[in-house]
Amino acid sequence: MAALSGLKALVTGGASGIGLAIATAFRNEGAQVAVLDRSDAGPADVVYVRADLSDDDAVRAAVDEAVHALGGLDVLVNNAGVGAQGSVEDSTDDEWHRVLDVNVVGTARVSRAAWPHLRKSEHPAIVNTASVASTAGLPQRAIYSASKGAISALTRAMAADGMPDGIRVNAVNPGTADTPWVGRLLDSAPDPAAERAALEARQPHGRLVSADEVAQAVVYLASPRAGSTTGTELAVDGGMQGLRLRPRS
Template identity: 85%
Template sequence: MAELDGVRALVTGGASGIGLAIATAFRDEGARVAVLDVADAGPADVVYVRADLTDDDAVRAAVASVASRLGGLDVLVNNAGTGAQGSVEQSTDAEWHRVLDVNVVGTARVSRAAWPHLRESARAAIVNTASIASTAGLPQRAVYSASKGAVSALTRAMAADGMPDGIRVNAVNPGTADTPWVGRLLEGAPDPAAERAALEARQPHGRLVSAEEIARAVVYLASPRSGSTTGVELAVDGGMQGLRLRPRT
């Protein structure tokens, strides 16, 4: 049997990047997958619903539609998010409101709408996408780091609240990943090749993390095989969070 055979799953931000890799991995592991995104269209062979995470009515309607079309809901992956660059001195109130509304409150909105459906599942799980930015201080990422730190704290609180309802809640903490979003950041750098090399070098294994590697971690956390795992953050960062290696010679 596939690892997620028969699981009914909703992945937010699943139209591209890490979310697309997660949706694809879930489908390949036998899950029935729905994707929620703001893009005009989603990946093939999945249920697609379009909604803005900052609009609670739209989120509630989208989640209800997914649950109806899939016949229930077993797994929610809160992957959708947005980024920002700059120090705390440079960040505007508008950036703070925009990023926190999507990354933190958006995660809460979808989880709130999905919770009654997950409560009815015998294998309910939520996986939130946090970040290495929630555990390591990165330059020029004040707003983004704060938002992902909040997602990490929210994950633990949701795991505590989910225990009586049989809902496991965990997070995955990706390092810098080879995604379209990172690609756009590199394109805007004065020297894209040098910037990419610097990003690769700060991860101990010497390269960017692949979206597929992150997706495999999410599959594990969503699977019944991790039935005793809740309230944890699984780092997929090439050792960046915990390792302190000597410089290579």
């Protein structure tokens, strides 16, 4: 039997990148899938609902629409987010508010709207997308790192609050992933090839993480097979956070 057979799932930011890979993997593992995004592009055979995560009314309406279309909700994946570059010295108040409102408060908004529906499920689970930036200090990522650190802490708090309702809450921590956002960063670099090589070398396994690898980790955390796993962060980072290898000769 497929890992998510018969489950109904909502994936935010599921129109591209890691979110698209998650939505596709969920569908392949037997789930009925709804995608909440600002775009309606992405995998076939899924329900699309649109919302800006900074708009609570729009989020509530989109979640209700997705749940109605699916006929219930078992799994929520809070994957949508925005990136930011710069040190704390460079970062403006507007950038702080923009990123935290989407990445952190947006996750809370969707979770808040979905919670009553998840409470009715026999196998309720939430998976948040954090980042290696929440556990390792990366240069020029002050706001982004702070937002993902908040997601890590929020995941544990939500897991504690979810216990009485049987709602498991976990997070996945990708390393630098081969996504459209990273692609745009590389394109804007003075030497894209050298920048890519540097990012690959930063990870012990010597390459960028694939979106599909992250998606498979999310499948596991969302599956009833992980029924005793909650309040956990699963790193998919090629060893970036935990390993300290000698430089390659």
